[in-house]
Amino acid sequence: xxxxxxxxxxxxxKGKNRMEFVRRLRRNMRDALKRRGVAGxxxxxxxxxxxxxxxxxxALEALRHVFGIVSLSPVVEVPPDLEAMKAEAVRQAxxxxxxxxxxxxxxxxxxxxxxxxxxxxxxxxxxxAVQEATGARVDLSDAADVVIGVEVQRERVLLYGGVVPGWGxxxxxxxxxxxxxxxxxxxxxxxxxxxxxxxxxxxxxxFYQNETExxxxxxxxxxxxxxxxxxAIRPVIVDHGEVLGDLPQRLRALGQERWTCILCKRAxxxxxxxIARDLGASAIVLGxxxxxxxxxxxxxxxxxxxxxxxxxxxxxxxxxKAEVVALARRIGTYDISTRAAEGCRFLPxxxxxxxxxxxxxxxxxDLGETPPSPWAVGDAA
Amino acid sequence: xxxxxxxxxxxxxKGKNRMEFVRRLRRNMRDALKRRGVAGxxxxxxxxxxxxxxxxxxALEALRHVFGIVSLSPVVEVPPDLEAMKAEAVRQAxxxxxxxxxxxxxxxxxxxxxxxxxxxxxxxxxxxAVQEATGARVDLSDAADVVIGVEVQRERVLLYGGVVPGWGxxxxxxxxxxxxxxxxxxxxxxxxxxxxxxxxxxxxxxFYQNETExxxxxxxxxxxxxxxxxxAIRPVIVDHGEVLGDLPQRLRALGQERWTCILCKRAxxxxxxxIARDLGASAIVLGxxxxxxxxxxxxxxxxxxxxxxxxxxxxxxxxxKAEVVALARRIGTYDISTRAAEGCRFLPxxxxxxxxxxxxxxxxxDLGETPPSPWAVGDAA
Numbered sequence: 060x061x062x063x064x065x066x067x068x069x070x071x072x073k074g075k076n077r078m079e080f081v082r083r084l085r086r087n088m089r090d091a092l093k094r095r096g097v098a099g100x101x102x103x104x105x106x107x108x109x110x111x112x113x114x115x116x117x118a119l120e121a122l123r124h125v126f127g128i129v130s131l132s133p134v135v136e137v138p139p140d141l142e143a144m145k146a147e148a149v150r151q152a153x154x155x156x157x158x159x160x161x162x163x164x165x166x167x168x169x170x171x172x173x174x175x176x177x178x179x180x181x182x183x184x185x186x187x188a189v190q191e192a193t194g195a196r197v198d199l200s201d202a203a204d205v206v207i208g209v210e211v212q213r214e215r216v217l218l219y220g221g222v223v224p225g226w227g228x229x230x231x232x233x234x235x236x237x238x239x240x241x242x243x244x245x246x247x248x249x250x251x252x253x254x255x256x257x258x259x260x261x262x263x264x265x266f267y268q269n270e271t272e273x274x275x276x277x278x279x280x281x282x283x284x285x286x287x288x289x290x291a292i293r294p295v296i297v298d299h300g301e302v303l304g305d306l307p308q309r310l311r312a313l314g315q316e317r318w319t320c321i322l323c324k325r326a327x328x329x330x331x332x333x334i335a336r337d338l339g340a341s342a343i344v345l346g347x348x349x350x351x352x353x354x355x356x357x358x359x360x361x362x363x364x365x366x367x368x369x370x371x372x373x374x375x376x377x378x379x380k381a382e383v384v385a386l387a388r389r390i391g392t393y394d395i396s397t398r399a400a401e402g403c404r405f406l407p408x409x410x411x412x413x414x415x416x417x418x419x420x421x422x423x424x425d426l427g428e429t430p431p432s433p434w435a436v437g438d439a440a
Numbered sequence: 441x442x443x444x445x446x447x448x449x450x451x452x453x454k455g456k457n458r459m460e461f462v463r464r465l466r467r468n469m470r471d472a473l474k475r476r477g478v479a480g481x482x483x484x485x486x487x488x489x490x491x492x493x494x495x496x497x498x499a500l501e502a503l504r505h506v507f508g509i510v511s512l513s514p515v516v517e518v519p520p521d522l523e524a525m526k527a528e529a530v531r532q533a534x535x536x537x538x539x540x541x542x543x544x545x546x547x548x549x550x551x552x553x554x555x556x557x558x559x560x561x562x563x564x565x566x567x568x569a570v571q572e573a574t575g576a577r578v579d580l581s582d583a584a585d586v587v588i589g590v591e592v593q594r595e596r597v598l599l600y601g602g603v604v605p606g607w608g609x610x611x612x613x614x615x616x617x618x619x620x621x622x623x624x625x626x627x628x629x630x631x632x633x634x635x636x637x638x639x640x641x642x643x644x645x646x647f648y649q650n651e652t653e654x655x656x657x658x659x660x661x662x663x664x665x666x667x668x669x670x671x672a673i674r675p676v677i678v679d680h681g682e683v684l685g686d687l688p689q690r691l692r693a694l695g696q697e698r699w700t701c702i703l704c705k706r707a708x709x710x711x712x713x714x715i716a717r718d719l720g721a722s723a724i725v726l727g728x729x730x731x732x733x734x735x736x737x738x739x740x741x742x743x744x745x746x747x748x749x750x751x752x753x754x755x756x757x758x759x760x761k762a763e764v765v766a767l768a769r770r771i772g773t774y775d776i777s778t779r780a781a782e783g784c785r786f787l788p789x790x791x792x793x794x795x796x797x798x799x800x801x802x803x804x805x806d807l808g809e810t811p812p813s814p815w816a817v818g819d820a821a
Binding site: 076227228229233234235237250253254256257258259341342348349350353356357358360361364365366369370372373374375376377379381382432433 | 457608609610614615616618631634635637638639640722723729730731734737738739741742745746747750751753754755756757758760762763813814
């Protein structure tokens with residue numbers, strides 16, 4: 060059986076929240092293994108979480124996508140005996156390719172204080188053995204080529220040379236649920252992913268116009284699912300035309316076509332807000348970034364979500380396009396989002412780029428609608 | 441006189457917006473030079489912006505903080521003559537430390553199509569000269585140690601070997617103004633900085649409780665000013681106690697002390713919203729990140745900004761604490777934010793971590809206040 064040590068960590072997590080965090084993390088890790096068909100056991104001990112499995116490589120691949128995990132290391136267990144520890148440290152140093160011209164250090168942690176050597180002493184003794192065997196030089200900084208970790212526990216010692224980075228963040232569902240508008244473009248899946256990383260179970264909502272975009276959305280959801288062990292991603296597909304009704308025609312009749320996009324987005328948010336309430340979600344996530352396209356202005360953002368019952372989150376608002384693209388590539392959504400696209404069929408010739416609240420009030424009046432009050436609807440939860 | 445070539449770029453900027461973008465960029469660059477006491481001239485030609493000055497090093501230091509700039513290069517001007525170009529390419533290659541074992545390539549761009557050689561031909565001829573002089577090897581990828589840029593214009597050729605990275609983003613003020621709550625902590629200045637990067641003129645608002653935090657806020661503003669050429673950062677200091685009035689006492693009398701933080705934040709947002717309206721700002725920027733502390737839950741965020749007139753932006757909502765800290769270090773606010781702090785004197789023993797809208801409605805009722813309507817107040821702009 061192979062053992063994997065899992066490091067989690069978020070500054071400021073303590074007490075009751077920490078227990079909930081770790082409980083949720085273990086649960087999501089178990090689901091991640093199960094989704095890949097990996098048999099294994101997950102448990103926590105002190106400040107660490109462990110996974111034990113026969114399929115270490117597959118388990119690492121599944122677990123490194125679980126949010127809340129900072130890094131993982133396959134570990135080897137030896138008895139709390141200095142000779143056994145030295146031998147294993149040397150074996151791992153050689154396996155990591157350590158030799159003359161390369162650098163290393165030993166990082167011991169003594170959970171069991173009855174062990175006869177202190178952590179600095181363990182570092183020294185094991186370090187000398189590694190130096191003799193490899194001819195590598197000691198570098199106590201983070202820049203060392205290889206760091207061999209040693210955890211001295213009561214009845215065993217764990218050694219590890221390799222570190223697989225995780226994505227950090229918080230375990231999915233530890234922060235509740237959100238609804239995320241998903242369009243098939245580059246931005247919205249990245250926004251949804253960021254909220255997953257911060258511990259949200261994400262419910263994607265897609266406003267259907269054509270099969271091209273819908274197919275992209277379904278593929279994006281499958282990709283996002285890789286990061287959402289513990290919460291099944293089930294997209295809600297809503298017919299775009301049904302949500303809009305005769306709004307485009309009525310606006311045309313009023314000579315107010317330029318308002319189409321803004322009122323369309325308000326209608327989508329209104330619908331998303333109802334879905335959020337029905338499914339126990341606390342917020343709506345948008346892929347908006349400021350100034351990326353002509354219509355993404357502060358004024359338009361304000362008018363689009365004004366008076367809405369739900370909390371609206373725009374995690375990309377401070378991102379450059381190049382940063383969103385880089386992140387989309389890293390998380391594997393970019394290639395799906397950039398497949399051939401079909402544009403929106405309701406797009407008017409000259410959409411408003413700087414709408415005003417006063418204008419919104421007027422156009423709603425012209426349409427015979429009363430401005431919604433956020434107090435009328437009540438709690439989502 | 442030394443010449444500096446400035447590259448800007450944001451995907452999707454075109455037409456009228458591009459002209460406005462470049463006009464604002466030149467203006468902010470001029471202000472950046474002026475603020476450092478650097479005499480110089482700034483103009484644009486085609487897709488590039490140039491700065492000319494006797495103080496190239498100082499100018500680079502000032503300009504690299506101007507948002508909208510992707511990178512800068514000090515350039516040398518030679519006549520459109522192949523021998524002169526070869527000599528200058530070799531000079532720059534040697535100045536950049538190119539030699540055997542290192543790699544390079546030439547990247548020519550021919551704005552003047554009447555020049556007798558094509559861009560690939562220029563690359564070849566100049567590349568051969570550099571190879572002969574340095575013994576370095578050609579690497580056409582981005583990983584080359586040195587890239588020598590060549591811009592062939594009608595009456596001159598520009599050559600440059602060094603590239604100073606800029607921060608990207610959009611020129612400050614190109615996207616309007618926002619109000620940013622600034623507390624003296626780590627998060628809020630980073631949130632403000634991100635919105636500056638996306639083209640906002642930022643008006644910091646600080647709710648005064650003590651001199652310790654105020655001094656930090658003023659130092660943070662001075663640091664943020666380095667990134668805000670073209671818009672003077674003038675913090676608005678508001679007395680915290682005055683905004684709160686007798687709210688803490690009244691809540692205590694009602695046995696509802698746990699609501700203090702949420703109603704305090706609502707009062708701050710209400711005040712910030714008025715300041716935004718008075719100063720022509722379109723949004724309020726908060727340093728909230730989801731789940732970073734026990735009170736930063738989706739539920740609390742929702743209740744805090746519910747029914748508010750203003751647009752509320754939370755650019756850090758998808759950030760891990762470690763990511764915020766790393767960015768704070770890069771932009772130079774971390775050391776100021778982490779100076780000795782004085783806590784909030786209104787903090788109750790057990791602040792609510794998961795407030796509900798229903799609860800908010802009830803406590804406002806108990807306080808004899810009517811829930812505010814976002815439609816009552818009208819336009820900010």
